[in-house]
Amino acid sequence: MKLLAFGILQAAAMLALAPLLRGAMKKMKAAFQSRQGPPLLQGYYDLAKLLRKETVRSDVSCWVFVAGPRVYFATAVAATALVPVALAGAPLEDAGGILMLVGLLALGRFALAAAALDTGSPFGGMGSSREMTVAALAEPALMLGLFTVALWGGSLDLGDLVRATVQRGLSAHPSDLLAAAALFIVLIAEAGRVPVDNPATHLELTMIHEAMVLEYSGVDLALIEWASALKELLFMTVLVNLFMPLGLAQVMHVPLVVVAVFLYLAKVFLLSVGVTVVEVTNAKLRLFRVPELMAASLGLGFLALAIRFL
Amino acid sequence: MSVPAAWLPTALALRLGSIALALAFAGRPRVSRWSALAGSCLASLVTGMLAVHVLATGQTIQGELLRHQASGFSLGFAVDRLSAWFLIVLELLAAAIAVYSVAYLGHGTLHRRSPFVSIGFSLLVGTVEMVFVADGVIAFLFAWELMALVNAALVTTEHERRETRRAAFLYLAMSHVATGCLIAGFLLVARAASSLSFAHVLAGNVLAPGPGRTAAFLLFFAGFGVKAGMIPLHVWLPEAHPAAPTSISALMSGVVIKTGVYGLFRTCAFGLGPPPLSWGVLILLCGGASAILGVLYALVQHDLKRLLAYHSIENIGIILLGLGAGMMALSAGRAELAAVGIAASLFHVLNHALFKGLLFLSAGGVVSATGTRQIENMGGLARRMPWTALFFLVGAAAISGLPLLNGFVSEWLLFQGFLFGFHLNSEALVRFLFPVAAALLALTSALAAACFVKAFGITFLALPRAEGAENAHESPALMLVPQGILAGMCVLLGLAPGWTLRILQGVAGSLPGIHPAPEMVRAWYAIAPGPGHFDHLAPPLVAVAVVVGVALAAALSLLAGYAVRRAPTWGCGGELTARTEYTATAFSKPLMMIFRAVYRPTRNVEMVGEAHFPREVRYRAEIEPTFERYLYGPLTRGVLALAERMKVIQAGSLHAYLAYVIVLVLSLVLLLWWRG
Numbered sequence: 013m014k015l016l017a018f019g020i021l022q023a024a025a026m027l028a029l030a031p032l033l034r035g036a037m038k039k040m041k042a043a044f045q046s047r048q049g050p051p052l053l054q055g056y057y058d059l060a061k062l063l064r065k066e067t068v069r070s071d072v073s074c075w076v077f078v079a080g081p082r083v084y085f086a087t088a089v090a091a092t093a094l095v096p097v098a099l100a101g102a103p104l105e106d107a108g109g110i111l112m113l114v115g116l117l118a119l120g121r122f123a124l125a126a127a128a129l130d131t132g133s134p135f136g137g138m139g140s141s142r143e144m145t146v147a148a149l150a151e152p153a154l155m156l157g158l159f160t161v162a163l164w165g166g167s168l169d170l171g172d173l174v175r176a177t178v179q180r181g182l183s184a185h186p187s188d189l190l191a192a193a194a195l196f197i198v199l200i201a202e203a204g205r206v207p208v209d210n211p212a213t214h215l216e217l218t219m220i221h222e223a224m225v226l227e228y229s230g231v232d233l234a235l236i237e238w239a240s241a242l243k244e245l246l247f248m249t250v251l252v253n254l255f256m257p258l259g260l261a262q263v264m265h266v267p268l269v270v271v272a273v274f275l276y277l278a279k280v281f282l283l284s285v286g287v288t289v290v291e292v293t294n295a296k297l298r299l300f301r302v303p304e305l306m307a308a309s310l311g312l313g314f315l316a317l318a319i320r321f322l
Numbered sequence: 323m324s325v326p327a328a329w330l331p332t333a334l335a336l337r338l339g340s341i342a343l344a345l346a347f348a349g350r351p352r353v354s355r356w357s358a359l360a361g362s363c364l365a366s367l368v369t370g371m372l373a374v375h376v377l378a379t380g381q382t383i384q385g386e387l388l389r390h391q392a393s394g395f396s397l398g399f400a401v402d403r404l405s406a407w408f409l410i411v412l413e414l415l416a417a418a419i420a421v422y423s424v425a426y427l428g429h430g431t432l433h434r435r436s437p438f439v440s441i442g443f444s445l446l447v448g449t450v451e452m453v454f455v456a457d458g459v460i461a462f463l464f465a466w467e468l469m470a471l472v473n474a475a476l477v478t479t480e481h482e483r484r485e486t487r488r489a490a491f492l493y494l495a496m497s498h499v500a501t502g503c504l505i506a507g508f509l510l511v512a513r514a515a516s517s518l519s520f521a522h523v524l525a526g527n528v529l530a531p532g533p534g535r536t537a538a539f540l541l542f543f544a545g546f547g548v549k550a551g552m553i554p555l556h557v558w559l560p561e562a563h564p565a566a567p568t569s570i571s572a573l574m575s576g577v578v579i580k581t582g583v584y585g586l587f588r589t590c591a592f593g594l595g596p597p598p599l600s601w602g603v604l605i606l607l608c609g610g611a612s613a614i615l616g617v618l619y620a621l622v623q624h625d626l627k628r629l630l631a632y633h634s635i636e637n638i639g640i641i642l643l644g645l646g647a648g649m650m651a652l653s654a655g656r657a658e659l660a661a662v663g664i665a666a667s668l669f670h671v672l673n674h675a676l677f678k679g680l681l682f683l684s685a686g687g688v689v690s691a692t693g694t695r696q697i698e699n700m701g702g703l704a705r706r707m708p709w710t711a712l713f714f715l716v717g718a719a720a721i722s723g724l725p726l727l728n729g730f731v732s733e734w735l736l737f738q739g740f741l742f743g744f745h746l747n748s749e750a751l752v753r754f755l756f757p758v759a760a761a762l763l764a765l766t767s768a769l770a771a772a773c774f775v776k777a778f779g780i781t782f783l784a785l786p787r788a789e790g791a792e793n794a795h796e797s798p799a800l801m802l803v804p805q806g807i808l809a810g811m812c813v814l815l816g817l818a819p820g821w822t823l824r825i826l827q828g829v830a831g832s833l834p835g836i837h838p839a840p841e842m843v844r845a846w847y848a849i850a851p852g853p854g855h856f857d858h859l860a861p862p863l864v865a866v867a868v869v870v871g872v873a874l875a876a877a878l879s880l881l882a883g884y885a886v887r888r889a890p891t892w893g894c895g896g897e898l899t900a901r902t903e904y905t906a907t908a909f910s911k912p913l914m915m916i917f918r919a920v921y922r923p924t925r926n927v928e929m930v931g932e933a934h935f936p937r938e939v940r941y942r943a944e945i946e947p948t949f950e951r952y953l954y955g956p957l958t959r960g961v962l963a964l965a966e967r968m969k970v971i972q973a974g975s976l977h978a979y980l981a982y983v984i985v986l987v988l989s990l991v992l993l994l995w996w997r998g
């Protein structure tokens with residue numbers, strides 16, 4: 013029962029936080045570019061507006077088109093229960109670790125990419141193809157980076173892993189630094205940020221994720237947007253908690269948890285500053301240059317592995 | 323003879339009786355088909371019961387099918403846990419396909435040939451059973467060869483087409499090379515054991531470590547590798563599997579290639595004594611190459627059945643990755659880690675049979691409804707064939723290794739086989755190779771997901787791209803029910819992995835040197851790689867979380883009022899037709915460009931008409947068949963050149979042949995005299 017409450021609370025908190033993170037990153041990006049940018053809470057306004065809007069669906073589409081966003085949303089929500097956020101433990105950590113987390117997100121992507129082909133619009137197909145391509149290239153880099161960290165921690169269970177790192181403290185071992193760099197690159201790809209993808213563009217030459225969801229509107233689009241923001245927050249959470257686990261509450265003690273939540277917010281904010289800096293200082297890569305970036309990430313992963321275990 | 327031991331001969335009698343009946347009614351395809359397939363289905367159930375009995379009690383069931391008193395020659399069978407596991411996999415799929423085939427073989431041009439295909443199917447199932455239960459070299463090779471011949475005959479069902487005949491010939495040629503290797507391998511071990519019974523030949527203590535043992539390993543590895551479709555011995559598979567009628571393709575891809583895996587388990591891994599590290603490394607490397615190249619080649623296929631055939635190579639690769647990891651762990655003295663790899667490999671044998679069988683059956687329905695195998699001519703089938711679409715989607719998600727389905731469980735277990743207790747590995751090679759192989763596995767399953775988004779999306783979604791797809795109708799219930807059962811099993815095994823893994827603990831534990839940790843199964847729904855907290859998997863809990871997520875999404879939709887309007891898709895100002903849809907070629911193009919080192923694509927654009935105002939643009943893109951061209955091309959040419967030379971001694975003159983015989987006999991006599 014306690015676990016259930018913990019899970020629901022954590023999922024709700026993450027869902028509530030995700031649009032804010034996107035808003036903050038937009039605001040920072042605008043500040044870097046000497047613009048004013050949209051309000052900090054724009055993410056919530058957008059969601060509220062989309063939820064009120066009528067949902068238009070293509071008349072050639074079938075149930076797959078309806079199921080896509082729902083599965084995408086549901087897998088992202090379920091994934092929050094597998095990740096330690098402010099506590100050194102996850103509500104559903106007994107149900108699966110890193111592999112389940114990556115698998116769940118892959119399931120959501122699979123559903124959305126299949127649904128994108130359902131309207132007959134060439135944009136959907138293009139986005140779906142590119143999304144699956146980038147995901148396929150990011151997957152081995154992601155796994156190798158995570159495995160390097162996990163094997164050193166002696167567990168593939170995120171809860172155990174985080175607890176082990178809390179006990180060991182912050183590490184500046186070259187292997188950890190390289191793995192962190194590798195996973196940072198994967199984060200940029202998975203979150204669809206420049207230089208891999210540009211969340212602000214609607215130009216057919218450059219769109220990846222946006223092309224895939226171009227035909228969606230209303231509630232369907234709200235679910236996709238929300239889930240994407242949640243997914244980005246999840247990746248950031250995993251990254252900060254794997255490499256900077258300091259301050260995570262190890263027991264359910266209110267003052268400790270409050271401190272942990274604040275520390276967690278600060279760490280995620282710092283990471284989002286990093287992502288934004290990368291976004292404003294880089295141009296978007298051509299699609300066929302993305303593999304080089306992913307290969308770089310994979311190479312860093314190999315190095316991290318070799319340094320630790322050879 | 324104990325009671326369960328009588329079940330196998332009973333099943334065989336049932337099978338042969340129904341085949342005889344089918345032959346008698348060969349003039350009436352419907353009756354003949356029903357007889358052969360119903361007999362096959364029943365025989366499968368009886369044999370399946372035997373396998374369940376063996377797995378439940380753990381005792382080996384032995385018996386004889388035939389004994390010749392005077393010579394002492396007998397064909398015997400022995401069903402131990404390993405055999406029983408493969409038998410279960412076979413019978414599950416064979417029973418489903420038999421039901422499906424009753425309806426499937428009745429349509430169109432196949433109807434006339436359905437007695438042939440049905441009888442062939444039943445025979446094929448019977449011979450595969452014999453391969454799995456044979457207790458000696460003679461029985462095994464006899465069944466093995468019979469299986470290859472029946473299979474080749476079935477591939478030629480549509481013999482009017484040139485490529486079908488070519489595929490069957492290629493299959494036969496490679497099968498015989500494989501059988502040659504196996505005979506040589508078995509002769510090596512049988513001679514050392516002075517016996518032909520598997521109990522002695524494959525006891526593991528026959529050959530001492532040395533060149534002889536390595537030679538036996540390599541012969542078995544090549545022989546069984548061909549049958550399994552392992553790269554680089556795979557070239558027959560993508561030709562032969564699509565050429566056969568779908569019922570047969572499903573059985574070939576689902577089970578028949580597993581006879582190669584079974585052989586590798588029996589001989590290479592556990593029949594020749596403790597394997598040295600290099601054997602495991604070889605199997606791991608071949609498995610890795612098969613997995614990644616199989617899925618890459620599958621990505622650029624637009625013939626639905628060919629695409630599925632290439633995925634069989636990929637999945638055989640995954641199975642071999644598990645076996646290789648297990649063997650490497652075994653030689654590094656890590657019995658509990660070896661058990662994880664072996665269990666993953668065996669689990670994937672079952673899972674692949676389920677989802678690949680399912681995908682082939684769905685594809686068969688699609689192909690017979692649309693009259694084409696090209697997915698570029700399909701589309702819009704989800705509205706016309708909703709059940710087939712649903713079942714194909716389940717199979718597609720399962721083969722992509724997505725959670726809550728069975729493919730994820732075996733791949734998860736395989737990841738554990740690479741990573742569990744990793745720091746305890748003494749060999750630096752193992753320590754580096756295992757995480758790299760795990761990353762390779764991740765790439766493979768991500769590429770498989772990309773491929774199946776394409777295969778499902780282009781086939782079933784959006785607008786129909788050709789008339790055949792426009793006028794398609796749902797398959798009859800008799801074809802849908804087996805698909806539903808297979809899809810249900812994919813879900814069930816994905817949600818409740820504990821049951822299967824408990825059985826696999828027994829199977830793996832019966833193999834020499836393998837000791838599965840009892841902690842692998844925590845409950846019917848929860849599994850782990852071993853003791854401790856390394857990792858665990860409880861899919862039902864995650865499924866509940868996903869259901870909560872879906873409920874939340876539904877609640878949001880309801881709360882928002884949920885007004886839905888249907889409108890045509892925006893076609894950028896033009897009319898949206900099937901011609902403007904994204905194609906399968908376009909879908910896989912980015913990956914083809916990225917992996918062009920593998921594909922080496924050639925592209926040919928031709929303009930027809932005046933220079934700047936072409937009337938027509940012809941576009942042709944091809945990928946280079948690397949193995950066919952650079953490995954098998956020179957090999958074939960070499961064999962043909964050799965045959966040309968050999969023609970000199972085979973001139974067709976009877977006198978010359980008689981002279982050869984005399985020379986041979988004389989030299990044998992001389993040899994004996996000299997040695998005696």
